[in-house]
Amino acid sequence: MTLDITPDALFVPTDERGRQLHDNEATLWSPPGRKADGTLVPGTVQEAAPSGVKLLDLDGLLDELGARIFVAEPDADTPKLVAETGWSVRAAASFALACAEHVIRTGSASAEVASTLGDVVTAARKWLDEADDADTGLLGRYARLALARRLRRQGDQVAHLAFDLAIDDEAAGVDIFDDPNWTAVAATRDAVLAAVEAVRHDSGPHLIGAESTRYEEGTAGDPVSATFETPWGPFHTGTRKASVPAWVAATEAAERARQSAGDAGGADAGASERVWQRDLLLQALRGS
Numbered sequence: 001m002t003l004d005i006t007p008d009a010l011f012v013p014t015d016e017r018g019r020q021l022h023d024n025e026a027t028l029w030s031p032p033g034r035k036a037d038g039t040l041v042p043g044t045v046q047e048a049a050p051s052g053v054k055l056l057d058l059d060g061l062l063d064e065l066g067a068r069i070f071v072a073e074p075d076a077d078t079p080k081l082v083a084e085t086g087w088s089v090r091a092a093a094s095f096a097l098a099c100a101e102h103v104i105r106t107g108s109a110s111a112e113v114a115s116t117l118g119d120v121v122t123a124a125r126k127w128l129d130e131a132d133d134a135d136t137g138l139l140g141r142y143a144r145l146a147l148a149r150r151l152r153r154q155g156d157q158v159a160h161l162a163f164d165l166a167i168d169d170e171a172a173g174v175d176i177f178d179d180p181n182w183t184a185v186a187a188t189r190d191a192v193l194a195a196v197e198a199v200r201h202d203s204g205p206h207l208i209g210a211e212s213t214r215y216e217e218g219t220a221g222d223p224v225s226a227t228f229e230t231p232w233g234p235f236h237t238g239t240r241k242a243s244v245p246a247w248v249a250a251t252e253a254a255e256r257a258r259q260s261a262g263d264a265g266g267a268d269a270g271a272s273e274r275v276w277q278r279d280l281l282l283q284a285l286r287g288s
Contacts, residue, residue, distance in 0.1 A: 002288045003086060005071060010055040012081060013066025022064065025049035032070065032081045043070060043081030053079050058278050062254060065092065065247045069285060086287025089197065092246040093128060095284050096191035096253035097121055099277060103257040107264065109184035113161070117188045120158055124192050158189045183260035190253035197246035
C-alpha cells in the first residue's frame with residue numbers, strides 16, 4: 001500500500017524498540033496503533049531526551065535513518081507519531097543500491113571503476129530479488145543464507161578495490177576522501193552490506209534483530225550469548241560478532257554517494273545529489 005506522505009512531512013527514526021537517537025541523546029517513543037473500531041491511537045513520547053524532542057524534515061532524515069521511520073505531527077507540548085512509513089530492512093537495501101548506482105551512472109567514477117561497480121550493483125539487485133522468490137521453508141532459508149554469503153564475498157571484492165585505490169592515492173599524495181573513485185567504491189561497498197543484511201534478515205530475523213540491537217547500544221564488538229527458537233529448534237550463539245544494520249549501511253552509502261558526486265562535480269553536484277536522494281527516500285517511505 002502506498003502511503004500519502006508529503007515532501008514537507010516531519011519524521012522520527014527509531015530502532016526496533018522505539019528509541020530515537022539524536023546528538024547522542026535518546027528519546028523513547030510508543031508506536032502508533034489502532035483501536036478495534038479503527039480509530040488512530042497516536043504514538044507518544046515515553047521518555048524525552050534532556051534537550052527535548054527532535055522531529056526531522058526529509059533532508060535531516062537523510063543523515064539519521066533508523067530501523068523504523070514514523071510520520072510525526074508537531075505539537076507545542078506533545079508531538080505525536082501518526083503513522084509508520086514503508087521503510088524496512090529491504091527498503092534500506094534498495095535505497096542504498098539505488099544511491100550507489102546513481103552516482104556510478106552520473107559519471108563520478110572513472111569508466112573502468114564505474115564498469116566494475118555497475119556489475120556489482122546489478123548482481124546485488126538480482127540476488128536481492130532472488131531472495132524474494134525463495135520459498136519460506138527450510139530450503140528457502142538455506143537459499144537466502146547462500147545468497148548472503150555470495151553478496152558478502154562480492155562486498156569483499158569491492159573492499160579490496162577500495163584498498164587498492166587508497167594505496168594509489170597515498171602514493172600520489174591524494175586524500176582518499178577527495179577521490180570520487182574511492183568514494184564511489186565506498187558507497188557501493190556500503191550498499192552491498194545493506195543488501196547482505198536484508199537477505200540475512202529474511203533468513204533469521206530474530207538473530208539479525210539481536211545483532212542490530214547490540215550495534216545500536218554500542219556493544220557490537222561484544223560476544224553474543226543468547227538462545228533463539230528457530231524452525232530447526234533452539235539455536236545458541238555465543239561468539240558471533242554483530243554486523244552493521246542495513247539502515248546504517250544505507251546512511252553511509254548515501255553519504256558516500258553525495259561525497260563522490262561533490263568530489264567529481266563540485267558543491268552544486270553534491271547538492272543536486274542530495275535533492276535526488278531526498279526524492280528517492282520519499283518514495284521508499286511511501287512504500288512505492
